[in-house]
Amino acid sequence: MALIKGNTMKKITKGRNAIHNEVDNTYTSFIDNEGNRILQIDTYGSNQREFRGKVSQSIQFDKESAREFMTVIKKEFNI
Numbered sequence: 001m002a003l004i005k006g007n008t009m010k011k012i013t014k015g016r017n018a019i020h021n022e023v024d025n026t027y028t029s030f031i032d033n034e035g036n037r038i039l040q041i042d043t044y045g046s047n048q049r050e051f052r053g054k055v056s057q058s059i060q061f062d063k064e065s066a067r068e069f070m071t072v073i074k075k076e077f078n079i
Contacts, residue, residue, distance in 0.1 A: 001058040004065040
């Protein structure tokens with residue numbers, strides 16, 4: 001699990017990229033103990049996984065990092 005806060009995203013170039021397997025995903029939004037909204041995206045293991053339906057990875061964004069991620073998405077997808 002990971003919480004991304006503030007403006008911390010940095011673009012890198014990798015020598016090799018690969019498409020991952022498609023998995024189920026969900027999101028939730030909640031208020032933390034300090035009154036800040038947090039957006040959490042969860043992904044679930046593949047159907048071949050021993051414990052199906054169990055959260056595999058979670059990533060959380062605060063307001064500032066979500067804003068930055070939206071900027072990255074708009075730039076990279078030209079929207």
